[in-house]
Amino acid sequence: MTNIKNRRSGKNKQKKLVTALVADRNGEIFELEGYAAVGMAGQHFEILSTANTIIIPHGGELMYLPDRRPVLYNIENNHLEVLDENPYAPGEPVYPVAAFNSPGYVAGYVSAFEERDGAKKLPLFSYGAVGWLGEGFRTSIIQVDKEDRQDLRLMKREDVIKGVQEMRKKMPDNRLRKHLERCALEYGCPAGKNFFLGRYEAPLPSAQQCNARCLGCISLQKSEEITHCQERISFTPTPEEIARIALEHIVRVEKSVVSFGQGCEGDPLFAAEVIGPAIKLIRSETERGTINMNTNGSLPDILNELLDVGLDSIRVSINSLRPECYTAYFRPKGYLFDDVIRSIDIALDKGKYVSINYLNCPGITDAPEEVEAVMTFLKDHPINRIQWRNLNFDPIGYWQVMMAASPSGQPIGVKKLLGLIRKNFPQVSFGYFNPPKENF
Numbered sequence: 316m317t318n319i320k321n322r323r324s325g326k327n328k329q330k331k332l333v334t335a336l337v338a339d340r341n342g343e344i345f346e347l348e349g350y351a352a353v354g355m356a357g358q359h360f361e362i363l364s365t366a367n368t369i370i371i372p373h374g375g376e377l378m379y380l381p382d383r384r385p386v387l388y389n390i391e392n393n394h395l396e397v398l399d400e401n402p403y404a405p406g407e408p409v410y411p412v413a414a415f416n417s418p419g420y421v422a423g424y425v426s427a428f429e430e431r432d433g434a435k436k437l438p439l440f441s442y443g444a445v446g447w448l449g450e451g452f453r454t455s456i457i458q459v460d461k462e463d464r465q466d467l468r469l470m471k472r473e474d475v476i477k478g479v480q481e482m483r484k485k486m487p488d489n490r491l492r493k494h495l496e497r498c499a500l501e502y503g504c505p506a507g508k509n510f511f512l513g514r515y516e517a518p519l520p521s522a523q524q525c526n527a528r529c530l531g532c533i534s535l536q537k538s539e540e541i542t543h544c545q546e547r548i549s550f551t552p553t554p555e556e557i558a559r560i561a562l563e564h565i566v567r568v569e570k571s572v573v574s575f576g577q578g579c580e581g582d583p584l585f586a587a588e589v590i591g592p593a594i595k596l597i598r599s600e601t602e603r604g605t606i607n608m609n610t611n612g613s614l615p616d617i618l619n620e621l622l623d624v625g626l627d628s629i630r631v632s633i634n635s636l637r638p639e640c641y642t643a644y645f646r647p648k649g650y651l652f653d654d655v656i657r658s659i660d661i662a663l664d665k666g667k668y669v670s671i672n673y674l675n676c677p678g679i680t681d682a683p684e685e686v687e688a689v690m691t692f693l694k695d696h697p698i699n700r701i702q703w704r705n706l707n708f709d710p711i712g713y714w715q716v717m718m719a720a721s722p723s724g725q726p727i728g729v730k731k732l733l734g735l736i737r738k739n740f741p742q743v744s745f746g747y748f749n750p751p752k753e754n755f
């Protein structure tokens with residue numbers, strides 16, 4: 316066991332500590348009496364207690380982290396330790412445990428661990444800190460959206476299949492309908508399922524290309540170490556195919572949203588030649604429904620045209636408001652961070668609803684330098700909403716890349732960051748999903 320610096324705060328001493336969870340060589344997860352769970356934000360550690368955790372919401376899943384050693388808090392000795400071996404089976408390895416939390420919650424801390432030599436990068440998930448107390452798991456997260464849009468309990472497979480069969484009859488030759496069937500049934504994509512269930516927001520994937528190479532892109536990874544989890548759409552749907560799906564959804568769903576820019580495509584700005592005419596077709600039939608685009612915002616002139624044609628809202632993905640950190644993660648080809656900001660300004664000038672998809676990784680997102688950058692951004696660009704998303708990427712790998720791009724100081728804590736933004740920018744709403752225009 317290796318001792319590392321104890322940062323237990325006086326405040327946490329009054330709270331109940333959350334017992335550590337670890338996994339054995341078979342991946343079996345168990346509690347470790349005498350140890351409290353620890354959360355990590357960059358190089359900073361926080362002991363988990365009732366003060367910085369909540370009971371894990373439905374849908375959260377536990378994972379163990381291979382090639383890694385857990386950092387835990389030894390309660391009796393009052394210090395942090397890196398555990399090398401399983402205390403119940405000396406000589407055998409022991410692994411850290413993390414939680415992949417449900418939509419609507421943003422991580423306060425990630426699971427605390429150290430990499431063993433030669434550790435492979437973790438797959439594309441977020442790794443929330445988690446432990447056990449009383450009768451249940453507790454995890455370090457903050458709720459940012461209460462909507463049940465992606466609550467899997469409300470998406471029964473038999474209902475999705477019924478919807479799939481109905482849509483097959485209604486639009487047998489529509490290739491986009493067929494593509495969404497695969498998303499819903501094979502990949503378990505909640506957006507795809509919601510189309511067939513007639514709920515909330517329907518996806519309109521259209522683009523095969525992208526001009527970024529995000530470290531955590533879920534639809535394209537060139538290295539063999541990290542695998543992408545969805546296949547990119549392999550054709551460009553026609554405007555008619557897109558409009559047919561969108562209209563079907565808009566007609567049957569109250570306060571519906573239809574969105575370009577999904578996990579199974581490139582960036583929709585690269586499909587503007589079909590998206591523009593598709594929006595015109597939709598709007599020639601109805602003014603109902605919100606037409607949204609999730610985008611990297613890299614091509615302001617093209618976005619400008621789509622906004623004029625009838626896009627109602629945009630959500631721009633950003634991991635950091637510091638250009639160096641943005642560039643290190645998005646690895647743009649042929650555009651600059653300033654182009655993204657210009658896209659946001661164009662949409663705001665036209666009175667459109669603008670969200671950012673702010674990818675959170677404790678230790679970077681809540682670093683003082685990032686806090687200053689986000690405050691300045693919000694002052695200069697009065698966006699409507701921050702959609703807080705947990706970055707699905709190896710946290711230590713991400714931290715290393717970000718630190719090389721621009722140093723980050725001691726984090727203030729994600730909860731405090733949220734509080735600061737609420738206080739200084741009360742008009743900016745927090746959430747996880749794209750709102751319908753009725754709620755703008």
Ligand code: SF4
Nearest residue numbers: 525527529532581611
């Ligand atoms: S902007 Fe989207 S599609 Fe493009 S590389 Fe990043 S995650 Fe992938």
